[in-house]
Amino acid sequence: AFLQRLRLTVNEDKTQVTTSEELTDGQADYLLLDARGRPLAVIEAKRFKKDAYSAKGQAESYARSLNAPFVFLSNGDTTYFWDYQEADARQVDSFFTRIDLERRAALKKQRRSLSAIPIPERIYFHGEELSVRPYQRNCLTAIDKAIESKRRKLLIEMATGTGKTLTIALQIKRLFQAGVVQRVLFLCDRIELAKQAKEDTFDDCLSEYPSVLLTGGKRSKEGQVVVGTLPTIQGQIGPGGFSSGYFDLVITDECHRSIYSKYRDLLTHFDAIHIGLTATPNPGKYEYVNNLERRLIRNTYLFFNCWNP
DSSP states (O other): OHHHHHHHHHTTOGGGEEEEEEETTEEEEEEEEOTTSOEEEEEEEOOTTSOGGGGHHHHHHHHHHHTOSEEEEEOSSOEEEEOTTTSOOEEESSOOOHHHHHHHHHHHHHOOOGGGSOOOSEEEETTEEEEOOHHHHHHHHHHHHHHHTTOOEEEEEOOTTSOHHHHHHHHHHHHHHHTSOSOEEEEESSHHHHHHIIIIIIHHHTTTSOEEEEOTTOOOOOSSEEEEEHHHHHTTBSTTSBOTTSOSEEEETTGGGTTTSTTHHHHHHSOSEEEEEEOOOOGGGGGGSOHHHHHHHHHHHHHTTOOOO
């Protein structure tokens, strides 16, 4: 199972991977290489019944010796990705492609602090000069703080009509400018919402960053911003589609309708910063909502690691 998953990742291109890389202090099981033959990731393989995570220390030693920026830990059933200079290893659905790893390695070198990217006070939107509202600026500041502290799941609650999509578009632009992300997925549960987000907001606010709208089973990997419906994107994950490492940022609109439905596996497929957008009421009023709303609120907060009953 391990070798099958690895072959799917490298597409049978033997120039992408070497086996049993000899080192002074041991032997790396597999080594993924970039297009110029330089180390990208050490893969430490364990037997099926062994805990893959337990190989962290050994794998990090190999990666540092080889100057490989990333590590994968796998026992054929469970796989972890580890950017050992940034954060702890985290479980992923699959190995990343060479392009995914090359892109992430480049982002590491060019990334700037978000504090170096000013939050605008005024913007031009649809030909008009608009003020960025204080609550929108506060929201952007809070996102900056969370991302700089290495949080990878964020939940934004803003009332309907207060400009959630415009606010997140301003943040996407700043994340691009800081080199924090390069590819963004914006998920909606309905075609109408996806079209509205792209045509009314992203095409204007993010005009210098190409975007593409995917609906109805269309397939495309063009565009730095991909706007798609949940069923369309779900049909494009896996071999030949969007890999686990393809997107750096995944934004889910009206996330309380998606997190714990049949599309939860779609969200967990992507190893990315996840931001949920919702107008769901604060659970401080928990006693006044019905059972369905109670479950949706709880599950949404749990997914984004901010449930505090």
